Amino acid sequence: MPHDHHHHHHVDPEAGDARLIGAIAVNMALTVAQVLGGIFSGSLAMIADALHNFSDAISLIIAAVARRIARRPASADMPFGYARAEVVAALVNYTTLIVIGLYLVMEAILRFLSPAPVAGWMVVIIAAVALAVDLITALLTWSMAKDSVNIRAAFLHNVSDALGSVAVIVAGTLILLFGWTWVDPLVTLLIAGYILWMAFAEIGDVIHILMLGSPPQLAPREVLEEAAQIEGVDGLHKAHLWQIDERNAALQAHLVVREGAWGQADTIKAAVKERMKARFGIAHVVLEMECAHHACAAPQDWGGS
Structure with missing residues (x-):
């Protein structure tokens, strides 16, 4: 299982904010145009695409706000800082995608049961x-x-919306050429299916972070084994390894100092912290020191207090 620390290359925050504002503006304008087009053309697929596009604009607004909140410094009330605001925003956006996908499935089924005329040329444009x-x-x-x-x-x-637009163009073209109005709700179902597939594929990782799961790029067992290889360490137990946010992990554990090495306890602790940072990229390490003679009896490797 991979355990190398991933280094991130960040886009300048101000430049990133400007990009998001530009993306929000064009998506809101497009949403209005699509809703009007869907109403006048009678295309459910276009209204479906407009609804999805509106969710794009909202998702970008949520993302932009979360980015600004995440840059706030740590405080007494939020000692780990506000970086998880971005994870919460991602959860909101994926949940919204799931709701939209289910709504579109329902609407498409109703349109199959009660067909309506569609102006294909307006749909395509x-x-x-x-x-x-x-x-x-x-x-x-x-x-x-x-x-x-x-x-x-x-x-x-936005990627799913782009694919949705391609599907709507295909549907409008088929309606123009062959009068197949049933293609409109069929395309709506395909758009909804893709939205649901994408959202369910991504939301698990977000929930994993919020549930304080261990970093997926690390093998937890290797973290304990690596610490145990340091001179003077008898082992780690009652360990907690979790993601603070998408980019930072934390480790809290009881560290057992080998008999006769208690005089070097501070040096050993520093060595473990340095190894955790160098090997796994774990910068937040809290260790409760125990001498081997008075260590916890039959401790568990993970969890506990």
Whole structure:
């Protein structure tokens, strides 16, 4: 299992904020155009795409606000800082995607049961404009998405919306050429299916962080084994290894100092902390020292107090 620490290359915060504001503006304008187009053309797929596009704009607003909150410094009330605001924002955005996906499934089924006429030419034109805007938004957020689960959630909103626009263009074209109005709710189902698949695939990692799970890029057993290899260490137990946020992990454990080495306890503790940072990238390490003669009886490796 991989255990190397990942180094992140951050986009300048101010430049990133400007990109998000630009992406929000174009998405809000597009949403209005798509809703009007969907109403006048009678296309459910276009309204579905507009609803999804509106969720893109909201997701970008949530992402932008979370980015600003996350930059606040640590305080007495929030000793780990506010970086998890971005994780919470990602959870909100993925949950919203799931709700939208389920709503679109319901609407598509109702349209299958009660078909309605669709003006294909208007669908194709507005969906083509939507695709261009989706691609612009994706380009604005792509570099930031590699470094943040928060921006990645917003970015995936837009990628799925771009695919939705392609599907709407195909549906409108088929309606123009063959009069197949049933393609409209079928495309809506496909868009909804993709949204749900994408959201469920990503939301697990976000929940894992919020549930204080261990970092997925680390093998927890290797962390204990690595510490035990340091001279004077008899082992670690009652360990807690968790992600503070997307980029930082923390370790808290009882460290047993080998008999006869208690005089070097401070040096041993410093060596363990340095090894944890160098090997695994764990900068937040809290160790409760125990001498081997008075160590916990039959301790568990993970959890406990």
